[in-house]
Amino acid sequence: MKWKVLEKSELPALVAKLTEEYEVFAPVKEKNIVSFERLSSENQAYLDFWNTKKPPKDVFFPQTETLFTYRIAEKDVEIVEIPAAKGKRVLFGVRPCDARSFVLLNKFFSSGEHKDVYYLEKRRNTTIFGLACTSPRSTCFCTSLGGSPFGKDGMDLLLQDINDKYLIETITEKGEELVEKFPSLKDAEKADVERAKKLSEDAETAVKSKVSVKDVSEKLDRMFEDPLWDQIYQKCLGCGICTFLCPTCCCFDILDEETVEGKRVKIWDSCQFSCFTLHGSGHNPRSSGKERMRQRIMHKFNYFVNDFSEIFCVGCGRCVQECPVNLDIREIIGAISARQAE
Amino acid sequence: MKTAEKEWSPKILAFLCNWCSYAGADLAGISRMQYPPNIRVVRVPCSGRVNPYFIIKALQRGWDGVLVSGCHPGDCHYISGNLVARRRFAVLKDLLEYVGIEPRRLNFSWVSAAEGEKFANVVKDVVEKVKALGSAKRLVKR
């Protein structure tokens, strides 16, 4: 693992050089909203934010993705597959919580016999260049979920702001490969690395919001019919904000658009939508908000733990910030955690 | 085979109510009245059957203009279908124009079964106006 120094004034040039060799996705500010966009001559990277509005999952798992196009001809159906994006990409400016989400998404998309090539291909071709958090927000709770503001899970290299300059820490081979394209970068001094470690500790202490998840999954094993669900779902509107802005939520729907000449598309779906589990017969096993809210909590804090031994949440706090009725997942987990263990 | 360069000609989707406007269009045909061949007719039982979604979907599919024609108020075969439709179309037209769809893409008329000439004139007028706008691009789904 290498530690390099980058002068603050040199960051734009570094990013510009990256765009020459890679397709670069970075946070871009549009009016008051910062989200990941493809960098081009029309925009530039913006790093002065807590976290982006939308998580970076759509770089690997786009909200709308055409799988193939088709034409129903006289005797058969002609299918034209969309070739996988081959070019090398860099995803720059990813917060450690979002980078950790990729570890979890990887488990999901590569599980089982049929791996999701659409996600995996893009992920394989991408170098993830993280951005450490020096001032977490009051709604951040990454440390309760196995993450931290300077965390390195799921990324290839990490940019750290140590006040008067940046440090770049390479984490994987891919990260080292990227840094080698900038031979003029000097090695960091021991004092710089020490300062980064101190800032990392400070940032972890600054994450004030704590959620106890120690035995939540176990407790949920016995809570499917619990009266808790009757209470907490009532104010939920059933919109898709929490799921769409969640870095780990990845439910999708597959639709065919048009009839004779068309395309098959994969789009984001949400377990909170009323039609999510609507069967062709008309029956809906999750016909009310109660079942859907239960599903969300169980999936993230129980089913995913049973399947992949990880909680399917990284504590980024976006759902807490953006829910129109201030439904707070931390409160719900707190209520479950406070249950007596049997 | 020679490929001739065709000059663009608007395609207009016309919803005609069975009892008045469709009959009026029929009369125009029987009377050999000339009018532009740019309309494609969909016969509906009543102008009130026309769902605003039909009009919006037509624009999305690339139709350059839409015409909806029904019985005069008071003469609807189903008594009030056209009166219900009138408010619906007023709101839809105002809203679509506000969003930026060119005003002359959406057209509405009352044409009775005896008004063959009026029908031909309405079509001429609509085709002329839509031709001036050029082919539809806004709301078209690629």
Next chain:
Amino acid sequence: MEDLENLIREIAKKLLSEKKVDLIIGYEQGTLPLHTTPCFVDKAEDVKKLVWNASCDANLSKYVVDRKEKVGVIAKGCDARLIAVCAIEKQFPRENVVIIGIPCLGVVDRKKIETKLGDREVLEAIVEDEQIKVKGEGFELVLQKNDFLCDSCLTCRHRNSPIYDVFVGKKVPEVKGANEFAEVSSLESKSAEERWKHFKEELSKCIRCYACRNVCPLCYCKMCFVDQTMPAWFGKTNDLSDTMIYHIVRAFHVAGRCVDCGACSRACPMDINLRELMKKTEKIMKERYSYEAGVSLKEVPPLGEFKMEDSQEFIK
């Protein structure tokens, strides 16, 4: 408004203990500063949870439809009007709902405060009658509440709920003469080309989360048009044409029923100015049919009826 808060609690306690209602729907303190959250109280002793201040922005009329029990709901002017519209549209038995009217001087727009503070996060806030005191790391500010009200509140003509069964406290004077259609008129004065460009740009930010639809009390359809399949009317992808159509059709569906409560714009995570689209439908209804939604329990919304003399200047 301290005394209103206590009055609400008293009224709620009375309604519950006299069994006039099974449930009170109001607001309680949220988990974040400047937030309140919908509160469902079914026991008289829990009424102390109920609060009232200018961060009570949620539209509680959303929770009134489809209920079997009797409910009492705190209804600001806009909320009460929406309950009235849903009552006219027979979405619940009128006798099952006790509308608790309340005078409202506007709700705070958090996005405006966030813009003002930039990268300073509010950690504590006290919302008072005239001022909002905000505190964070290394700063403490007093903001003038009226500078940070939601846009829909700036031209509100129904600060007192026009329809109610019980009214909390004293009515406040209504503001007259504010030009509520200024934004719409300004857009109308532009060319079709400019308007198209504007709406295209604004609506291209949409991520189809449907928060605007789900927060709207008027969107109570069991199957929304956008969710219909076999056949599908319009697509559910991010395609710009489909996205713009979703918003245009939703505006058409709330035409004559929308009261500009502003909930859709407030809920939108991408900060799309939906009000300037929805507000146009209000203007159309006022100008063509002299109609104002939700001020009377007897009038049917315009698209639910017709008159022989309706305007038809657009028909050849």
